[in-house]
Amino acid sequence: MALHRSEWDKSERDQNGVQAGAGEWRDAPSAYDDLFAEPSGNGVLTKARMPDRMADPRAVFQLVRSELLLDGNASQNLATFCTTWAEDEVRRLMDVCLDKNMIDKDEYPQTAEIEARCVRILADLWNSPAEAATVGCSTTGSSEAAMLGGLAMKWRWRKRREAEGRPAGKPNLVCGPVQICWEKFARYFDVELRQIPLEDGATGLRPHQLADHVDENTIGVVAILGVTFTCDYEPVAELSAALDRIQADTGLDVPIHVDAASGGFVAPFLQPDLVWDFRVERVVSINASGHKYGLAPLGVGWAIWRDAAELPEDLVFDVDYLGGDMPTFALNFSRPGGEVVAQYYLFQRLGREGYRRVQQACADTARWLGEQIASLGPFELLYDGRGALPAVSYKLKDDHSGFTLYDLTEQLRVRGWQVPSYPLPAHRDGTVIQRVLIRHGIGRDEASLLVDDMKRCLDRLSGGTTGAPAHPSFHH
Numbered sequence: 001m002a003l004h005r006s007e008w009d010k011s012e013r014d015q016n017g018v019q020a021g022a023g024e025w026r027d028a029p030s031a032y033d034d035l036f037a038e039p040s041g042n043g044v045l046t047k048a049r050m051p052d053r054m055a056d057p058r059a060v061f062q063l064v065r066s067e068l069l070l071d072g073n074a075s076q077n078l079a080t081f082c083t084t085w086a087e088d089e090v091r092r093l094m095d096v097c098l099d100k101n102m103i104d105k106d107e108y109p110q111t112a113e114i115e116a117r118c119v120r121i122l123a124d125l126w127n128s129p130a131e132a133a134t135v136g137c138s139t140t141g142s143s144e145a146a147m148l149g150g151l152a153m154k155w156r157w158r159k160r161r162e163a164e165g166r167p168a169g170k171p172n173l174v175c176g177p178v179q180i181c182w183e184k185f186a187r188y189f190d191v192e193l194r195q196i197p198l199e200d201g202a203t204g205l206r207p208h209q210l211a212d213h214v215d216e217n218t219i220g221v222v223a224i225l226g227v228t229f230t231c232d233y234e235p236v237a238e239l240s241a242a243l244d245r246i247q248a249d250t251g252l253d254v255p256i257h258v259d260a261a262s263g264g265f266v267a268p269f270l271q272p273d274l275v276w277d278f279r280v281e282r283v284v285s286i287n288a289s290g291h292k293y294g295l296a297p298l299g300v301g302w303a304i305w306r307d308a309a310e311l312p313e314d315l316v317f318d319v320d321y322l323g324g325d326m327p328t329f330a331l332n333f334s335r336p337g338g339e340v341v342a343q344y345y346l347f348q349r350l351g352r353e354g355y356r357r358v359q360q361a362c363a364d365t366a367r368w369l370g371e372q373i374a375s376l377g378p379f380e381l382l383y384d385g386r387g388a389l390p391a392v393s394y395k396l397k398d399d400h401s402g403f404t405l406y407d408l409t410e411q412l413r414v415r416g417w418q419v420p421s422y423p424l425p426a427h428r429d430g431t432v433i434q435r436v437l438i439r440h441g442i443g444r445d446e447a448s449l450l451v452d453d454m455k456r457c458l459d460r461l462s463g464g465t466t467g468a469p470a471h472p473s474f475h476h
């Protein structure tokens with residue numbers, strides 16, 4: 001198999017303004033050809049201009065796939081919350097759904113029905129008082145779901161203010177160390193973000209902090225189930241109780257939106273007694289990422305409202321649906337249906353038992369990893385993997401010197417591990433931490449290989465032999 005070399009050369013020539021090497025016209029490639037059989041290396045992918053001619057699909061596929069290897073190995077990316085492992089059936093369903101558009105409820109009514117079932121399943125999982133009356137939708141991820149939740153709160157607040165004959169021009173949203181999607185929401189939709197700084201030693205927003213920030217222009221409070229930076233949960237029920245006290249003192253009735261991007265698919269299985277969801281009356285809406293601990297492939301999130309009254313009608317658009325109207329609430333129009341179908345498959349395939357077992361195995365691995373990391377010496381755990389997400393976060397001990405966590409990140413990277421270092425949000429931004437997420441597909445074996453590599457890196461960093469790659473075969 002070979003490419004039409006001269007065509008490729010020509011396109012590169014056009015692009016670079018230089019004469020490329022002597023290209024030759026070839027006949028159509030034969031199935032017997034080998035892409036790498038020629039010393040010239042055959043085709044080169046163009047970088048800035050679409051080639052003039054067609055090329056052999058197998059050859060281009062091979063080149064593109066080879067290029068993607070430079071991305072690194074997703075299962076060693078311990079920075080991401082997102083799904084990096086899928087069983088074969090998920091891949092097959094994704095293929096089956098390649099042509100299904102989530103917005104075409106009319107043409108793909110069964111995909112729309114599957115989405116509606118997922119909404120009911122999640123409303124039930126999150127203890128909606130009346131899941132049949134709950135409204136919700138799939139989204140591209142938690143970011144879009146957060147925008148929708150924020151918009152609904154803004155609209156309700158404005159309506160109430162207008163009904164009271166009061167100004168409704170300066171909405172604010174109160175929160176702790178939120179993910180960047182809330183900063184986007186605030187900027188895009190003209191809402192003041194009142195981000196409360198972290199207290200010393202805190203991993204998230206604390207209830208007593210609310211009173212100083214909530215006022216008549218507060219559209220809501222965001223509570224995070226699984227803080228991005230530390231992986232700990234914010235105490236939703238206690239935050240709600242603090243808002244109860246504020247209401248008793250001031251009359252302000254402030255709703256809560258729970259950003260359960262990760263925790264929404266962890267807490268129901270690992271911490272079933274933790275009250276964070278619609279059991280808390282003040283919680284009006286919840287978002288979660290299907291593509292994080294929901295275990296679905298990338299590209300699906302969920303937004304669920306306690307009941308239809310929480311979702312202002314003028315935010316909902318009607319789309320023709322089998323002769324009737326299908327209400328939709330989304331920022332995008334066309335969107336792939338495969339992720340939603342895969343989410344439904346996973347609900348049916350794993351059931352509550354399966355989700356519990358998957359998340360429990362992750363949590364056990366995270367705890368084990370936390371113990372190992374704590375015993376290495378230089379680290380102090382911020383979150384030890386107990387009580388919230390299957391993850392650990394840690395910093396260097398205060399009296400530690402000689403190297404930084406950024407050095408360790410770089411050393412681990414030599415072996416392919418992606419373990420990011422970053423400062424905590426204000427006012428703990430003097431503290432640099434590392435965070436490791438344990439997800440579906442990362443087992444104890446892989447975690448123990450990470451620990452072995454960490455030990456080697458620490459040896460090297462403290463012994464001053466930082467030049468050598470972190471590879472066991474280099475030990476003599």
Ligand SMILES: *Cc1c(COP(=O)(O)O)cnc(C)c1O
Nearest residue numbers: 141142143179181228259261289
């Ligand atoms: C990941 C995350 C988001 C954003 O979710 P996407 O699905 O990546 O859009 C929002 N909030 C929290 C707490 C998150 O962890």
